Amino acid sequence: MNKENLNVAIVGATGAVGTKILEKLLERKFPANSIKLLASKRSAGLEISAGGQTYIVEETVPESFEGVDIAFFSAGGSISQKFAHEAVKRGTVVIDNTSAFRMDENIPLVVPEVNPQTLEQHSGIIANPNCSTIQMVAALQPIKEKFGIKRIIVSTYQAVSGAGAEAIDELDQQSTQFSERAHIKAELLPSASAERHYPIAFNAIPQIDLFDESGYTLEELKMMNETKKIFGDQEMAVTATCVRLPVVTGHSESVYIETGDENATVADIRAAMENAPGVVVQDDPSAQLYPMPLFAEGKDEVFVGRIRKDPKHPGGFHMWIVSDNLLKGAALNSVQIAEELIK
Amino acid sequence: MNKENLNVAIVGATGAVGTKILEKLLERKFPANSIKLLASKRSAGLEISAGGQTYIVEETVPESFEGVDIAFFSAGGSISQKFAHEAVKRGTVVIDNTSAFRMDENIPLVVPEVNPQTLEQHSGIIANPNCSTIQMVAALQPIKEKFGIKRIIVSTYQAVSGAGAEAIDELDQQSTQFSERAHIKAELLPSASAERHYPIAFNAIPQIDLFDESGYTLEELKMMNETKKIFGDQEMAVTATCVRLPVVTGHSESVYIETGDENATVADIRAAMENAPGVVVQDDPSAQLYPMPLFAEGKDEVFVGRIRKDPKHPGGFHMWIVSDNLLKGAALNSVQIAEELIK
Structure with missing residues (x-):
């Protein structure tokens, strides 16, 4: 070319x-x-x-x-x-x-x-790839490279802009109906092509895209299958639960990983991520520093915080990954x- | 007495x-x-x-x-x-x-x-117990009884009313500031006693209560320690990530469990929960039936849906548990x- x-x-x-x-x-x-x-x-x-x-x-x-x-x-x-x-x-x-x-x-x-x-x-x-997949694999890549990743369990907290500009308008309109919230009229989410629509303001909808006969949604299957394809590892265990929230832009993810190194420490994980391109570690509990979607909006980077060791499983870590779903996503x-x- | x-x-x-x-x-x-x-x-x-x-x-x-x-x-x-x-x-x-x-x-x-x-x-x-603990153990008890539970990984989606009546007012006021959302003034959440406060409207805050030196929040440690005490099993592996959302009332939880029975099926899990007191199974993807906090508000029961088998781990299941945090919680x-x- x-x-x-x-x-x-x-x-x-x-x-x-x-x-x-x-x-x-x-x-x-x-x-x-x-x-x-x-x-x-x-x-x-x-x-x-x-x-x-x-x-x-x-x-x-x-x-x-x-x-x-x-x-x-x-x-x-x-x-x-x-x-x-x-x-x-x-x-x-x-x-x-x-x-x-x-x-x-x-x-x-x-x-x-x-x-x-x-x-x-x-x-x-x-x-x-799908927005929620991109930010996760970009953040986890340095960990995979250094320690290996055997398993991922992710629960997402996804913004409405992932469902397009009309979903943003729907949230805007619904958000003013605080006292009438149980009776808010919904016309779009969880999916324009779904039969039933639910309010997103003051709610959390555990459905993004349609359902597969497995009981997983297509969004969840995208995260599971795309992650394995991008990492080039069909043996990796990946499971996702995808949830839509009353957030305009910025997907958040609560991610559990099992690395291949039982001796890896939080400091090791943090160091690996700090040097990764496009990844910003925001992780200082003493200063209440952690990523949040409201502050990731408009930014190019993938933000990671709340990095913690699993208390029982050696090599297991939990973290919180946030990025602008319209940009890096x-x-x-x-x-x-x-x-x-x-x- | x-x-x-x-x-x-x-x-x-x-x-x-x-x-x-x-x-x-x-x-x-x-x-x-x-x-x-x-x-x-x-x-x-x-x-x-x-x-x-x-x-x-x-x-x-x-x-x-x-x-x-x-x-x-x-x-x-x-x-x-x-x-x-x-x-x-x-x-x-x-x-x-x-x-x-x-x-x-x-x-x-x-x-x-x-x-x-x-x-x-x-x-x-x-x-x-803590609100987020109660709904989880009430829902999981019939599974524990029938199949045993070795491990729990939970990510929460918690409502502001768990932080008191003033937090509800704060969300109400902030929710009208859609277009100014990045500049919303915050005075209460994540915790009245925390040094820094962040907007909750159009956001997700991965901090509930203060931090422990372990990097976990006190809310997370409550869920982890209380669950083991209530279940009377100090060997159970329990890890929590607790997140506050712009939801008025109704905590939701994305829960992964490893049962003690590698042959357990989704139908087995569902049947066990359907017979449990105070638990209502709302789980029919074909009808888009699953629990949501907006519709759990004011209800006594613990609602469970999105019950799925982990694709790789025998005996592992994922589910979505919702309840009114002021009532059963x-x-x-x-x-x-x-x-x-x-x-």
């Missing part, structure tokens, strides 16, 4: 993640010759201003990808299914931020800090994949 | 839990001859109406307990430290809802569905202890 003066497209440019991809491309001075904003027919003609320039949104059609070097897809799985191969056919490299291709064994699933080497095998499509990671591609 | 026409007192009667104790005593027709409402000097003279009667709050002094058969204490650990022995001296049985005496090995720590037999050894004071359990006492 051409490595400078690139023609770039963003599919789903008007969405919560699409707008952040544009921001990150500009902020990080990605060597783009042109940036084309694509969306549904409904959004065509909209003007989006960023970095002192005005972009006009166009409808996504197969021909949109003529001459495009890299296209970021973030408009839902069905749009990726429909247009990604059309783009590849025209010589575009697709970085897909949906679940459409993530578990395809021929498609690399990439977090640049963890498995950049898998990029070499791509044949046109590269998958960006989505837009930033996609742009980093593109940067890695043109290195 | 006299078993009818009892003289009852509530210490901390104006608090979030104290008012619920009065409600539960009346609703369950506890055989009280009189109910005396006690609080701080500041609240003395306040009138509280309930069950068609008006009660006048009195200041708590040692002499308040003269002639009182049962006193419910829910006014903070220091008040219990100051007055519980004064009450016992006067022949009162104290049911204490603070952490003051819970880990005292001579004081029973009671969840009536789990360890009612320990009540027989009381010598004046009976401790009511506090007031109701205290009144049930009193009912058990006079059986």
Whole structure:
């Protein structure tokens, strides 16, 4: 691929993640010759201003990808299914931020800090992992490298922006109905395609995405399967419980890991993470320093705190991992994949 | 003890839990001859109406307990430290809802569905466990009985009402500041006695109560130590991560257990819980049926759902346990202890 003066497209440019991809491309001075904003027919003609320039949104059609070097897809799985191969056919490299291709064994699933080497095998499509997976594997990678990881049990505390801009509006509206909270009308969460909707304000919903017949949700299965694929270890035991919260942006995760080193200490774990790219350790109980989603919003890093030894299980540790689900969890990671591609 | 026409007192009667104790005593027709409402000097003279009667709050002094058969204490650990022995001296049985005496090995720590037999050894004071502990052990007891439990890893999703009526007001005020959320002023949470305070609206705070030098919070240690004491098994491995959420009332818990039976199935676990007193299984993914705190508020039961087998660990199960932290987590359990006492 051409490595400078690139023609770039963003599919789903008007969405919560699409707008952040544009921001990150500009902020990080990605060597783009042109940036084309694509969306549904409904959004065509909209003007989006960023970095002192005005972009006009166009409808996504197969021909949109003529001459495009890299296209970021973030408009839902069905749009990726429909247009990604059309783009590849025209010589575009697709970085897909949906679940459409993530578990395809021929498609690399990439977090640049963890498995950049898998990029070499791509044949046109590269998958960006699920938001809750990315921040976890980015934080755990230095531990895996140094001590090995045999087991992960994670319980998530996920923000509504992971369900798109409309979910943010829903939380905003519901949050004013404190005294009427048991009677709040809900129209979107836990999932637009679910039959029943529940209020998110003043609530915690233990369902993200739909259910599989196993009793796990698709979000939980994404975390479990993607983690094993990214770490390249199908023997790793990974289980997730995914919960949606009345938080706007910033996913938090209570993570238990069993390392391969029974003598590892909290200081060892902390030291390994402190040196990892993109990871910030915020862990000082005496100063009440620990990550929180409200303060991770708008930040690029993955924040880790509350690192503790399990009282009974040697080599077992608990920790609290927080990151902006729209940035490292989505837009930033996609742009980093593109940067890695043109290195 | 006299078993009818009892003289009852509530210490901390104006608090979030104290008012619920009065409600539960009346609703369950506890055989009280009189109910005396006690609080701080500041609240003395306040009138509280309930069950068609008006009660006048009195200041708590040692002499308040003269002639009182049962006193419910829910006014903070220091008040219990100051007055519980004064009450016992006067022949009162104290049911204490603070952490003051819970880990005292001579004081029973009671969840009536789990360890009612320990009540027989009381010598004046009976401790009511921490809210997040009660709902977990009540839900897990039938599993422990049938299959054994070797290990518990719990991550909590706790409501602000566990921090008292003022925390509810704080969440109410903060919730209207959606667009200013990063700049919300906080004065109470995570703990009134902590040095730093953080907004709870649109946030998740991984600190409840203060920190121990181990890196665990006191809330986490309560769950870990109380669970072992109530289950009467010091060898059980229990670890907790406790997190405060923008939920008014209703604690939720993501719980992983390792049973002693590698052949146990989800159907076995569900059947055991369905027959347990005070436990309601709400677990049908196909109908999006699972417990949520918003709908547990005001209900007496402990709700359990999302029961799943761990994909790798035989005998390992994950579940989601929700209950009203002011009721089964506090007031109701205290009144049930009193009912058990006079059986």
